[in-house]
Amino acid sequence: MFNAKITGTGSYLPEKIVTNKDFESILDTTDEWIYARTGIRQRHVIAEHETTSSMAEIAAKNALDAAGVDASDIDLIIIGTSSPDRIFPSTACILQNRLGVGDCAAFDVQAACSGFIYALGIAHQFIKSGGAKKALVIGAEANSRILDYSDRSTCVIFGDGAGAVVLEASEEVGILSTHMHSDGQYKDLLYINNPIKDQQQDGENAHMTMLGNDVYKVAVKTLSRIVDETLEANNMTKSDVDWLIPHQANIRIISSVAKKLKMPMERVVLTIEEQGNTSAASVPLALDLAVRDGRIKKGETVLMEAFGGGFVWGSALVKM
Numbered sequence: 094m095f096n097a098k099i100t101g102t103g104s105y106l107p108e109k110i111v112t113n114k115d116f117e118s119i120l121d122t123t124d125e126w127i128y129a130r131t132g133i134r135q136r137h138v139i140a141e142h143e144t145t146s147s148m149a150e151i152a153a154k155n156a157l158d159a160a161g162v163d164a165s166d167i168d169l170i171i172i173g174t175s176s177p178d179r180i181f182p183s184t185a186c187i188l189q190n191r192l193g194v195g196d197c198a199a200f201d202v203q204a205a206c207s208g209f210i211y212a213l214g215i216a217h218q219f220i221k222s223g224g225a226k227k228a229l230v231i232g233a234e235a236n237s238r239i240l241d242y243s244d245r246s247t248c249v250i251f252g253d254g255a256g257a258v259v260l261e262a263s264e265e266v267g268i269l270s271t272h273m274h275s276d277g278q279y280k281d282l283l284y285i286n287n288p289i290k291d292q293q294q295d296g297e298n299a300h301m302t303m304l305g306n307d308v309y310k311v312a313v314k315t316l317s318r319i320v321d322e323t324l325e326a327n328n329m330t331k332s333d334v335d336w337l338i339p340h341q342a343n344i345r346i347i348s349s350v351a352k353k354l355k356m357p358m359e360r361v362v363l364t365i366e367e368q369g370n371t372s373a374a375s376v377p378l379a380l381d382l383a384v385r386d387g388r389i390k391k392g393e394t395v396l397m398e399a400f401g402g403g404f405v406w407g408s409a410l411v412k413m
């Protein structure tokens with residue numbers, strides 16, 4: 094059994110910013126409503142020439158640089174995304190080609206906003222068992238391409254971006270545990286229809302549909318449970334956690350999980366105000382921000398958690 098350690102982080106946010114004020118001119122909404130209900134002020138949106146894989150490439154290169162690892166040494170690539178470049182080949186395969194990496198395994202994980210946590214959990218198992226030595230684990234989303242910009246209840250929430258980590262087999266303890274769950278009975282509360290089949294049926298482009306209020310209630314309960322599960326699995330108490338990196342879905346959901354952990358908001362990494370909900374990219378984007386600005390230090394314990402369409406939810410407890 095090997096340890097799996099995060100040795101480098103990286104991220105990318107598109108240049109274009111859309112503010113809440115920008116939405117006021119095209120939708121029946123206000124900056125005040127969006128900020129009060131979600132904590133979001135603005136989000137980044139990709140340019141015409143950009144794709145999920147082009148964002149993932151920049152995030153991956155930043156993480157490789159930070160880890161001091163050459164792309165040619167990577168033996169596993171996993172991308173969590175629900176907005177892939179193509180249905181197939183996977184965005185991970187497209188990224189592999191962009192990076193010029195050899196013939197390693199490369200695949201996407203489709204677990205909505207929990208995509209990065211799922212990808213990290215899978216890579217952790219690969220490394221623990223000796224199946225890989227150096228993995229690129231990424232969350233990347235072009236959410237703006239799967240939104241209905243006439244639906245004020247979804248389009249104001251989501252943003253684009255990518256975050257990446259290099260996960261390496263190590264002598265040192267790194268990932269302490271990962272946890273993944275799902276419950277398909279909630280499949281109709283948050284979904285995107287199949288763009289090939291359903292587009293033909295209803296004549297509309299496939300786009301995200303969310304019953305936000307119902308999602309909200311289940312998310313709060315479920316994330317509180319997974320915090321307990323993660324701490325128990327490691328015989329740890331709330332005070333052992335130095336940082337919380339939550340999926341950035343809604344500031345009110347984040348605050349309630351922090352309260353459950355008795356964690357002051359200064360120990361919670363927040364990006365939601367500037368980035369909105371970047372789905373699978375939100376956790377690695379926040380991790381990279383807090384590593385690079387010096388908040389998260391080597392040896393500290395970080396709890397990451399996420400919840401999304403499925404429903405799917407998960408967590409990772411990590412010694413940095």
Ligand code: ACO
Pocket residue numbers: 121122123126127130131205206207245246247249250283304305306307308309312342343346370372400401402
């Ligand atoms: N501006 C103004 N009014 C709006 C807007 C808007 N942008 N959007 C919705 N409203 C209106 C609604 O139409 C509704 O009006 P009505 O009462 O006249 O019918 C009213 O505001 C209240 O709507 P709710 O949906 O009840 O508002 P809520 O307080 O629940 O906030 C939100 C909505 C922000 C979406 C919240 O429910 C939420 O964050 N849910 C969780 C989202 C989440 O965690 N998703 C999981 C991850 S995402 C993924 O997996 C892809």
